[in-house]
Amino acid sequence: MINNKALLAEVATNRFGLGARPGELKEASDDPRSWLISQLEQPQFTPGLPNLDTASKALMAHREAKKQAKAQQKANATAANATKTQAVNKSTKFKNSVNKVFRSLIHDGIHQSIVSEQSFSWRLLEFFSNHFSVSTANRSMVAVAPLLEKEALAPNLFGQFEDMLIAATQHPAMLLYLNNEKSFGPDSRLGRRMGFNENLAREILELHTLGVDGGYNQQDVHELALAITGWSITNPKTSQELDFVFRDPGHQPGARTILGKRYADGDVSQAENILRDLARHPSTAKHVSFKLAQYIVSDSPPDTVVNAMTAKWLATDGNLREVITEMITHDAAWQFDQQKLKTPREFIVSVFRAYGENSLPNNLLINSLTELGQRPFNAGSPAGYSQVANGWDGADALMARIDWSAKISSRIKGDPLKISQQALGSQLTSTTATAIKRAESREQALALLFMSPEFQRR
Numbered sequence: 516m517i518n519n520k521a522l523l524a525e526v527a528t529n530r531f532g533l534g535a536r537p538g539e540l541k542e543a544s545d546d547p548r549s550w551l552i553s554q555l556e557q558p559q560f561t562p563g564l565p566n567l568d569t570a571s572k573a574l575m576a577h578r579e580a581k582k583q584a585k586a587q588q589k590a591n592a593t594a595a596n597a598t599k600t601q602a603v604n605k606s607t608k609f610k611n612s613v614n615k616v617f618r619s620l621i622h623d624g625i626h627q628s629i630v631s632e633q634s635f636s637w638r639l640l641e642f643f644s645n646h647f648s649v650s651t652a653n654r655s656m657v658a659v660a661p662l663l664e665k666e667a668l669a670p671n672l673f674g675q676f677e678d679m680l681i682a683a684t685q686h687p688a689m690l691l692y693l694n695n696e697k698s699f700g701p702d703s704r705l706g707r708r709m710g711f712n713e714n715l716a717r718e719i720l721e722l723h724t725l726g727v728d729g730g731y732n733q734q735d736v737h738e739l740a741l742a743i744t745g746w747s748i749t750n751p752k753t754s755q756e757l758d759f760v761f762r763d764p765g766h767q768p769g770a771r772t773i774l775g776k777r778y779a780d781g782d783v784s785q786a787e788n789i790l791r792d793l794a795r796h797p798s799t800a801k802h803v804s805f806k807l808a809q810y811i812v813s814d815s816p817p818d819t820v821v822n823a824m825t826a827k828w829l830a831t832d833g834n835l836r837e838v839i840t841e842m843i844t845h846d847a848a849w850q851f852d853q854q855k856l857k858t859p860r861e862f863i864v865s866v867f868r869a870y871g872e873n874s875l876p877n878n879l880l881i882n883s884l885t886e887l888g889q890r891p892f893n894a895g896s897p898a899g900y901s902q903v904a905n906g907w908d909g910a911d912a913l914m915a916r917i918d919w920s921a922k923i924s925s926r927i928k929g930d931p932l933k934i935s936q937q938a939l940g941s942q943l944t945s946t947t948a949t950a951i952k953r954a955e956s957r958e959q960a961l962a963l964l965f966m967s968p969e970f971q972r973r
Contacts, residue, residue: 523547525940526849529973531811533634534865537937551843554633555673555836558640560665561623565616567666567687570658571757573613578751613658617651620661621891622877625860625884629867629875636672639839641860642810643668646803647683647723648899649692651892656692659757660892663688676803676833677794680723681787684715685759687748693718693897700744700767709765716740718897724793726802735774741767742778742786800828806902808842813854814903817847853942853972856904859887861973862916866965869938870929883923887915917966924961931960935970942969 524543528535531551535543543550565573628637644664651657667686671679683689690696693715699706716739720731745766749758761783771778771785776792778785793799804824808816820842827841828834842848857865863883867875884890888907894900901907927934931951935943947967954960964970 520544520547521940522851523849524550525942526851527551528634529865529939529942530853530855531635531638531843533628533638533861534868534973535938535940536632536868537871539632540937540940548843551635552840554635555839556633556636557672558627558631558633558636558669560620560627560669564620564623564665565662567659567662567757568755570613570616570662571751571755573616574655574658574757575751575755576612613654617657617661618877618881620665621881624661624664625864625880625891626875628864630873634864634868638811638861640664640669640672642807642902643672643679645894645899645902646806647689648894648897649688649892650895652692656688656892659686659688659691662686671835673836673839674834675794676799676828676835677791679835680719680790680794683723684719684743684790685746687757687759689715690746690748690759695743696747698740698744698746699762699765700741702769703744703765703767705762705765706744706767711740711744713737713740715746716743719790719793722897724790724802725796725798729796729798729802731774738771738773739786739789741769742771742773742789746783746786795829795832797825797829800825800833804828804838807838808848810902811842812848813850820845820847853969855973856908857971857973858900858902858907859884859889859912859916860891862965862971863887863919865938865970865973866920866923869970870927870934883919886919888912916971917962920962920965921958924958924965927961931957931964934961935964939969944969 521540521544524540524547525535527543527547527550528539532539532543532554624637624640628634628641631637647663647668649656649660649663651660663683663686667682667689668679671682687696694712695715697710698712698715699709701707701711713736717736719739720729720736721727725731745762745764747760747762747765749756749760751757763782766782768780770780771789773789774792774796778789801821805816805821808820808824812820823845824838824841827838831837863880881891885893889900931954932948935948935951944967947964947969950963950967951960954963
């Protein structure tokens with residue numbers, strides 16, 4: 516256990532937080548634990564950002580433009596190229612409007628992580644965004660994927676996990692990603708002519724709640740899949756508002772039995788009741804507590820930390836504020852030795868926080884993450900991106916970091932040694948400090964800092 520408040524502040528800002536901004540080590544050193552607890556407030560995105568309504572209108576315009584372009588090209592098969600080009604350009608224009616929704620939301624989330632005085636809350640939002648991972652597999656997902664984070668996760672970040680679970684499951688991004696908007700009960704009116712799948716149910720049990728070893732079986736997956744039949748979205752052909760809708764004609768009638776408990780036949784509340792019980796289940800408490808401790812504390816978190824968090828989860832029915840506070844206040848979570856290799860996103864954010872960046876071009880942040888292999892909402896799997904070192908420490912991945920560090924250092928102003936001291940404090944080793952002093956240029960000195968072991972880890 517560390518008793519020195521200055522050392523505790525370094526752990527608080529760099530392991531729990533997203534990296535120290537100028538002056539933050541001193542600010543956190545007064546009471547590092549209280550400094551973290553004070554940050555347990557809902558992350559705030561910039562007002563006026565796109566929402567589901569914006570995304571829906573952009574998607575409808577894009578679909579209509581594509582439809583018109585195809586019709587025009589077909590009708591004018593022998594027309595001049597200029598006519599064809601006009602139709603294609605119109606389609607491209609609306610495609611770009613969908614991309615604009617995506618990029619504005621992504622940029623704001625990363626930018627807020629960089630400038631925020633509550634970086635711990637943004638780190639926690641990033642964890643749950645990856646826990647409920649969705650990917651931009653098609654144009655619809657490009658528009659709605661970032662909205663899951665903004666509309667379902669952030670408002671429930673420090674409340675009951677069951678509320679977050681239901682909000683995430685009912686969000687159009689999740690329903691579209693795992694094809695539940697078209698999953699209807701085999702014996703329902705819609706199901707007799709449309710499909711049924713278990714995609715979402717399987718991920719709820721395996722990833723979002725109980726975990727792969729959580730005690731469920733294939734019959735439980737099937738029963739949960741039947742319970743969430745009819746959980747769909749508004750019809751984009753008839754509604755301008757994209758939102759969750761319960762389609763009773765597509766819901767499988769009858770009671771469901773999951774983990775030995777019977778749930779009476781009913782409407783949308785049947786599956787909501789199941790999700791609430793799953794959120795409070797001991798296996799969920801252990802699974803999510805372990806993942807959270809692994810994400811924050813160590814790739815192999817101490818059992819004492821995980822057990823304490825699990826106990827608090829069960830005692831509070833999954834109150835996330837209480838579970839996170841239990842982690843913060845546990846002595847075993849505060850080892851001074853750096854425990855985690857930063858993911859590409861953590862690395863990039865910590866670089867810009869280190870010298871107090873407040874304004875960055877939209878494309879720079881997204882392109883940087885793409886370059887380092889962690890493009891937002893592009894994990895390609897419901898399991899999300901890796902949160903442990905072996906997912907990011909390959910030779911190619913490290914070489915990409917070296918190239919990016921050399922490139923980005925040219926745009927950074929300020930004294931490299933001062934930046935390193937205000938970012939790392941006593942974690943800055945004499946070896947790295949000497950290398951910075953002996954560097955041939957300011958750019959080289961900054962690149963050496965960013966690629967140093969103590970900056971790469973937290």
